[in-house]
Amino acid sequence: MDNVNLTIDGQVVEVPVGSTILEAAQLLGIDIPTLCYHPDQSIKAVCRVCVVEVEGQRVLQPACAYPVAEGMQVRTNTARVREARKTIIELMLAHHPQDCLQCERNLNCELQALAHRLGVREVSFPYVERQLPLDELSPSVIRDPNKCINCRRCVSVCHDIQGVGILDSVNRGFDTVVSAPFWRSLIELSCVNCGQCILVCPVGAIKEKDDTEIVWAALADPTKHVVVQTAPAIRVSIGEELDLPPGTRVTKKLTTALRRLGFDRVFDTDFSADLTILEEGSELLERLSAGGILPMITSCSPGWIKFIEHYYPDLLGHLSTCKSPQQMFGALTKTYYAEKAGIDPEDIVMVSIMPCTAKKFEANRPEMTDSGFVDVDVVLTTRELGRMLREAGIDFAELPEEEYDAPLGISTGAGAIFGASGGVMEAALRTVYELVTGTELENLDFEDVRGLEGIKSAVVKLPLKEAAAAQEVAADNPQTLEVKVAVAHSLKHARVLLEQIRSGEADFQFLEVMCCPGGCIGGGGQPIPTTNGERMERIVAIYEEDKGMPLRKSHDNPAVQTLYEEFLGKPLGEKSHKLLHTHYQAREKF
Amino acid sequence: MAIAKEQLDSAEKRVLQIVSRYGANEEHLLQILHDVQADDNSLSEAELIQVARAMDIPLSRVYGVATFYSMYSVRPRGKFIIRICESAPCHITGAQSVIRAFEQALGIKMGETTKDRKFTLEYTSCLGVCGVAPAVMINDRVYGNLTPDKVQEVLSACEND
Numbered sequence: 001m002d003n004v005n006l007t008i009d010g011q012v013v014e015v016p017v018g019s020t021i022l023e024a025a026q027l028l029g030i031d032i033p034t035l036c037y038h039p040d041q042s043i044k045a046v047c048r049v050c051v052v053e054v055e056g057q058r059v060l061q062p063a064c065a066y067p068v069a070e071g072m073q074v075r076t077n078t079a080r081v082r083e084a085r086k087t088i089i090e091l092m093l094a095h096h097p098q099d100c101l102q103c104e105r106n107l108n109c110e111l112q113a114l115a116h117r118l119g120v121r122e123v124s125f126p127y128v129e130r131q132l133p134l135d136e137l138s139p140s141v142i143r144d145p146n147k148c149i150n151c152r153r154c155v156s157v158c159h160d161i162q163g164v165g166i167l168d169s170v171n172r173g174f175d176t177v178v179s180a181p182f183w184r185s186l187i188e189l190s191c192v193n194c195g196q197c198i199l200v201c202p203v204g205a206i207k208e209k210d211d212t213e214i215v216w217a218a219l220a221d222p223t224k225h226v227v228v229q230t231a232p233a234i235r236v237s238i239g240e241e242l243d244l245p246p247g248t249r250v251t252k253k254l255t256t257a258l259r260r261l262g263f264d265r266v267f268d269t270d271f272s273a274d275l276t277i278l279e280e281g282s283e284l285l286e287r288l289s290a291g292g293i294l295p296m297i298t299s300c301s302p303g304w305i306k307f308i309e310h311y312y313p314d315l316l317g318h319l320s321t322c323k324s325p326q327q328m329f330g331a332l333t334k335t336y337y338a339e340k341a342g343i344d345p346e347d348i349v350m351v352s353i354m355p356c357t358a359k360k361f362e363a364n365r366p367e368m369t370d371s372g373f374v375d376v377d378v379v380l381t382t383r384e385l386g387r388m389l390r391e392a393g394i395d396f397a398e399l400p401e402e403e404y405d406a407p408l409g410i411s412t413g414a415g416a417i418f419g420a421s422g423g424v425m426e427a428a429l430r431t432v433y434e435l436v437t438g439t440e441l442e443n444l445d446f447e448d449v450r451g452l453e454g455i456k457s458a459v460v461k462l463p464l465k466e467a468a469a470a471q472e473v474a475a476d477n478p479q480t481l482e483v484k485v486a487v488a489h490s491l492k493h494a495r496v497l498l499e500q501i502r503s504g505e506a507d508f509q510f511l512e513v514m515c516c517p518g519g520c521i522g523g524g525g526q527p528i529p530t531t532n533g534e535r536m537e538r539i540v541a542i543y544e545e546d547k548g549m550p551l552r553k554s555h556d557n558p559a560v561q562t563l564y565e566e567f568l569g570k571p572l573g574e575k576s577h578k579l580l581h582t583h584y585q586a587r588e589k590f
Numbered sequence: 591m592a593i594a595k596e597q598l599d600s601a602e603k604r605v606l607q608i609v610s611r612y613g614a615n616e617e618h619l620l621q622i623l624h625d626v627q628a629d630d631n632s633l634s635e636a637e638l639i640q641v642a643r644a645m646d647i648p649l650s651r652v653y654g655v656a657t658f659y660s661m662y663s664v665r666p667r668g669k670f671i672i673r674i675c676e677s678a679p680c681h682i683t684g685a686q687s688v689i690r691a692f693e694q695a696l697g698i699k700m701g702e703t704t705k706d707r708k709f710t711l712e713y714t715s716c717l718g719v720c721g722v723a724p725a726v727m728i729n730d731r732v733y734g735n736l737t738p739d740k741v742q743e744v745l746s747a748c749e750n751d
Contacts, residue, residue: 165648170657179655182635182664189649590639590649 006072021052021063021074032076033085033114036151038092038200040517040532042160044152049114051084052076060084060191067585082118090117092149094125096203097262103147103204104387108528110202111149132177137185139209139364140193141524147205148178153527154197154206163492164307166191178205190310190589192491194303194380194515208357208525212384218349218377219262226349227337229264229329229408230254230418232270233355233520236381236541240527240534241386242396247537249545252401255409258353258396259402260502265337267408269352270415271328273427275563276300277414277554280322280424281432281579282571284510288481293317295486295511298424300324301539302362303515303524305584307491312498313586318511321581323420326352326359327368329408330375331579336567337408351378353385355419357525359513370579371549381525410559413546420539421489421519422449422456425512429460429485430553436462436481444552449485450543452518452532454493457486457508484508597636604629605640614645617656623662631667631710640666660714668703670748673714673727680716680724684737688724691738695745709745 003014008025015024018508025032038046043065051060055073055161060081063074075081092111100106128130135143155178159165166189170179198206218226239248258266284296298304299320308315323331334345352359356379362368363376372504380388389396404410414430417423426446433441448458462481486508488494494513499507516523518535521542527534546552554560566573608625608676626637632642642649656662660731671728674680674689689711693699703710719725724735726744733744 159648159651165650168650168654170654172658172660181638181649302693590642 004068004070004072006068006071006074008068008074013069017068019068021054021061021066022050023071024068025074025076027259030076032063033117034064035110035114035149035202036153038153038156038531040161041153041156041200044156047149047151048088049085051081051088053081080495086118086120087124089118090123090125091546093120093123094127095130096149097129097146098127098491104207105204105209105528106413109204130177132179133183133564135180135185136209138187138191138193138361141191141195141198141362142207142209143184143186144205144207145177145179147203149203149205150176150178151202152175152178153200153202154178157196157200158311161490161492162192162194164190164192164194164497167197190306190587192303192306192310192515193358193361193524194491196516198357198524199526199528201528208381208383209360210384210387211360211378211380212388213543214378215380215388216353218351223347224349225264225343225347226262226351227265227267227333228258228351229269229272229326229333230269230353231326231355231359231520232273232416232423232542233523233526233538234353234385235416235545236419236521236538237355237382237526238353238385238389239396241382242389244397245537245543246534249540249541250396250433251545252403253396253399255404256399256402257389257396260394260399261350261388261392265405265408267329268404268411268415268540269325269329270411270418271408271557272332272557273415273418273424274326274412274423274554274557274560275328275332275580276322276325276418277431277574278327278560278564278571280320281428281435281554283320283322283430284432285435286484286572288509293583294509295506296320296509298512299582300418300424301358301418301513301515301520302356303358304491304494304513306358306361306587307515308493308498309584309587310589311495312502315498315501316584316586318501319584321583323368323580324359324362325415325581326354327362327375327582328580329474330363330368331371333408334371334373334375335579336563339567340407345373348373349377350375351380352376353380353382355382355520355522355526356516357381359525367582370469382523382527383525386527396539407559409560410557411549412554412557413549413552414495414554415557416545416549417542419520419542420450421514421517422446422451422487422512422520423542425449425458425485425510427554428510429458429483430511431555432483433460433462434553434555436464439463441553449487449512451539452535455486455496457483457484459558483510485510485512487512489519489522491515592634593639597634598639601634601636601640606619606644609641609644616645618645619645619647619652620659623652623656627662630707631669631671632663632665632721634666635664660712666703666707668708668710670708670728671710671712673712673717674700675715675717675723675725675727677716679720683723685724687738688726688736688741691741692715692726695741709748 035042035049045062045065050063052063053075054061059277130146132145235251240252255266297318332351338345360379414427449456461484522535598706642652725734
């Protein structure tokens with residue numbers, strides 16, 4: 001028998017064996033309150049907010065963890081249950097700073113929402129201030145442990161999903177709190193700055209470093225030429241910051257909004273994503289034909305880069321030397337664009353809007369100054385841009401639609417899909433196919449590498465054109481070049497493939513790794529909440545974006561073609577090497 | 591990380607020896623931490639880093655375990671750890687005055703360590719010797735029927751140990 005029947009609040013429901021009371025109640029439309037529970041994580045059952053009465057059990061039981069049984073009688077709405085839940089919230093509030101009005105999570109805080117929903121009107125316990133030190137040193141992630149309610153969601157995502165494990169529960173009893181070892185700052189540890197902990201924090205204990213003031217100041221300075229680039233993932237997520245449903249495509253409203261904020265040029269990281277494909281695709285073909293280090297691994301995701309530097313420094317040679325699209329963009333803005341527009345690069349402020357907290361760290365890396373200036377001056381997350389738009393009173397939903405500025409705002413669908421896991425791979429395959437075969441690719445959609453599956457793979461057969469450069473790698477069959485590719489997102493999945501590379505078992509030549517689950521659309525700078533539910537909506541939107549573009553292959557981007565003709569010469573050429581490629585450094589794990 | 595290489599190097603050999611005695615399996619972590627702590631009654635950052643490296647578990651987890659159990663300390667402690675029972679039977683038979691006498695004799699407060707790193711004062715829950723309350727445990731030895739007058743005698747016994 002695979003199903004059981006149970007009764008919850010007088011209603012009978014049939015659910016599969018192994019379901020929890022929480023899941024069974026959801027089917028009946030009973031919304032049991034939760035706090036430590038997270039739909040993408042394993043069950044922790046530490047907060048006890050979801051307690052219910054189970055007949056035959058002396059004490060209240062947590063609905064999130066309690067498995068259903070045949071004939072079970074559950075009550076979720078008795079006086080005893082309501083009282084217990086209220087007391088639990090009161091105990092948390094007695095240990096939580098009372099500064100909701102000034103907190104960045106005000107109106108988007110799960111503790112606040114629960115206190116409201118459960119009718120907590122007074123706290124019966126005296127407030128005990130903790131006075132724990134803040135960690136504000138990181139350019140990416142800021143922590144205020146005084147606000148921590150010990151739900152352990154950040155611990156779960158850091159250990160179980162990212163496989164990094166910087167944060168954990170320390171001390172015991174009343175002194176328990178989530179911290180880094182020895183109260184070190186995140187910048188002293190092998191934290192990769194992914195910000196996934198921010199996305200799962202129910203309160204304001206973890207947040208991004210807010211750089212909006214720097215941007216407001218630049219926009220108000222008439223001597224500055226303020227240029228903005230928007231990452232692929234922003235166009236399908238910024239709407240959520242402004243109360244639109246997850247996955248709403250707002251590309252052309254975003255451009256209007258940025259102009260109204262006062263940016264002098266509104267450009268698109270999709271442009272440099274296309275450029276990345278030409279550089280990285282050429283690099284792959286060169287490695288294939290010249291016997292370079294394989295598999296080659298993508299290098300767009302700065303959380304991923306810091307991860308491999310700390311945890312797999314022996315594999316750094318596998319990384320593509322391409323800078324991320326953000327950094328390519330910055331380097332070109334202060335050289336190519338400055339020259340073309342006749343503006344002193346000293347007066348340009350390069351702002352990027354990213355779904356990512358690690359991008360803030362990346363822009364701060366000392367080597368990212370190949371233009372002769374800091375290539376990218378300020379990085380704002382999707383959330384920070386949302387904050388600026390709300391403060392400016394921009395009625396986003398009602399905005400007219402406008403195009404990006406030329407030339408660095410011109411892009412293709414291949415650039416857009418960089419925002420989803422598998423997108424860089426798919427974009428690269430579209431271009432590599434045509435470069436190698438000299439024929440047009442009929443079906444542009446590489447479905448195998450799309451979606452939320454943790455590790456994806458595909459085999460692509462490339463019929464060689466006569467005298468193809470890469471002929472010797474397929475010596476046994478000179479008519480076809482077979483490329484095996486793999487895609488991983490979230491660092492725990494990346495580890496699996498890295499171990500294969502280390503042991504020599506890797507059966508692929510090209511690997512895409514994105515640090516965050518789902519890729520950039522699920523990045524640590526994205527609107528809260530970002531669960532796999534929102535991720536799926538944004539993924540659908542980004543492939544629609546691709547489908548709707550007149551050009552869908554990076555090498556067809558006319559602005560990129562012009563850039564090579566006017567400025568760079570050819571992919572992997574001298575100027576490309578100076579401006580668009582980089583190097584990596586081994587870092588300590590602890 | 592801002593920790594001196596010499597400290598890491600000096601902890602490395604001893605930690606590796608201890609870990610190899612038990613094996614790097616996570617289930618041995620508690621025993622390994624006990625042995626690492628045995629030299630000076632505390633777990634230094636360098637020692638925990640070496641444990642994490644040798645066992646390939648996150649440093650945060652090792653630190654979490656080391657701060658959860660009261661028998662471990664990540665702060666420097668003395669050669670002698672004086673654990674004073676804070677349970678009810680000791681309390682009503684005068685543990686408070688014994689505590690004050692220890693604090694006075696050593697010039698430190700509960701939870702602190704003397705400058706010469708000889709003595710640390712800590713609370714403990716019931717030692718199970720309520721028949722001789724109030725009681726303290728100093729390292730592995732129990733002293734019962736204490737009064738403020740006997741504190742100096744107990745401390746001298748440690749000194750001569």
